Amino acid sequence: MKGRGIAITAAAALTAALALSGCDRGGGTDLGLALSTMNNPFFVGIKEGARAEAKARGLKINITDAQNDPIQQISQMETFTSQNVKAAVINPVDSDAAVPAVGVANRADVPVISIDRGVNGGRVGSTIASDNVAGGRLAARTLAESLGGKGKVAFLEGQPGTSAARERGKGFEEGIRAYPGIEVVARQPADFDRTKGMDVMANMLQAHRDIAGVFAANDEMALGAAKALGSAAGKGVHVVAFDGTPDGIAAVRAGTLTATVAQQPKLLGRQAVDWAVKASKGEKLPAEVKVPVVLVDRKNAAEFDG
The missing domain is CATH 3.40.50.2300 (Response regulator)
Structure with a gap:
C-alpha cells in the first residue's frame, strides 16, 4: 500500500505540473511561446500572429497561458526545454520575476526572445516590443x-x-x-x-x-x-x-x-517567431526591436x- 500511495502521489504531482504548464508535453515541438495571460485581447492578438507565422513556416509552436502567475512561466519554460524546442519566446508576467524562467532556458542552451515586455536579467537574444x-x-x-x-x-x-x-x-x-x-x-x-x-x-x-x-x-x-x-x-x-x-x-x-x-499585436507575434528562428540558427540579433505605434x-x- 505504501508503494501504491507513493505512485498515486507522483501521478497527482505530474498531473498538477501539466495543469500548471497549460500545455502538451509531447515531442516534435519547434518553438515555445509563454504568454503572461490570454485573458486580454492584445495577447490573443500576439498568439494569433505567432501561430500564423509558425504555420506559414511549417513549424509546431507550443503556446501557453501563465494566467499572470510568474511561477507558471518557470514550469512552462521547463516544458519547452523538455520538448527540445529550438527557441523560446517569453512575454513576462513581471520583468524581474521572469529571470528564473529565462534561466531555465539558458541552462538548457535554448535561445530566448522576449516580447512586449523586457526581462531584467538572464540571457535574452532580443526584446521585441512596441515603442x-x-x-x-x-x-x-x-x-x-x-x-x-x-x-x-x-x-x-x-x-x-x-x-x-x-x-x-x-x-x-x-x-x-x-x-x-x-x-x-x-x-x-x-x-x-x-x-x-x-x-x-x-x-x-x-x-x-x-x-x-x-x-x-x-x-x-x-x-x-x-x-x-x-x-x-x-x-x-x-x-x-x-x-x-x-x-x-x-x-x-x-x-x-x-x-x-x-x-x-499580430505583427509582434509574427516578428517574435521570425526572431526566434533566427536565434535558433545562431544569428546575431539587435538587443531591442521597436514596433511603431499609431494614434487611433x-x-x-x-x-x-x-
Whole structure:
C-alpha cells in the first residue's frame, strides 16, 4: 500500500505540473511561446500572429497561458526545454520575476526572445516590443490637446514590475510636462485589468470630482474607467487609452474613448517567431526591436476595424 500511495502521489504531482504548464508535453515541438495571460485581447492578438507565422513556416509552436502567475512561466519554460524546442519566446508576467524562467532556458542552451515586455536579467537574444515611450508621449499630447492644454487629469498605470507599464508611464510623464496647464492629480496602478480600472477610477472620482481627462496605459483599464465615468466618458471627461484592441477601437468609434494608441499585436507575434528562428540558427540579433505605434481617433478608427 505504501508503494501504491507513493505512485498515486507522483501521478497527482505530474498531473498538477501539466495543469500548471497549460500545455502538451509531447515531442516534435519547434518553438515555445509563454504568454503572461490570454485573458486580454492584445495577447490573443500576439498568439494569433505567432501561430500564423509558425504555420506559414511549417513549424509546431507550443503556446501557453501563465494566467499572470510568474511561477507558471518557470514550469512552462521547463516544458519547452523538455520538448527540445529550438527557441523560446517569453512575454513576462513581471520583468524581474521572469529571470528564473529565462534561466531555465539558458541552462538548457535554448535561445530566448522576449516580447512586449523586457526581462531584467538572464540571457535574452532580443526584446521585441512596441515603442512604448513614444506611445506614452503621443497619448500625453493627444489628451492635453483634447483639453485645450489645461485641466486636471488622472493616470491609470499598468501592472507594476512590467517594462511596458514603466515605459508608457515614462513617455506620458515626459509628454505632459510640455503642457503646464495640465495637472496630474491622481495616479494609481490598475494592473492592465478592466475591472480594476473601473474600481480605481471610481475611487479617484471620490477624491477628485473635477477630473477632466484620463490616460489609461491600456484599453482594458480605459474601458473600466469609462464604465466608472458613465455618461461623462468621452464627453465631460476625455479618455485616452493604449493598445488598439477591437473593444478599444469600438469605444473610440462610439465616442466613449477619445483615442487609443494602437499597437500591432499580430505583427509582434509574427516578428517574435521570425526572431526566434533566427536565434535558433545562431544569428546575431539587435538587443531591442521597436514596433511603431499609431494614434487611433474617430477620424481614422474605421480603418482599424477587423
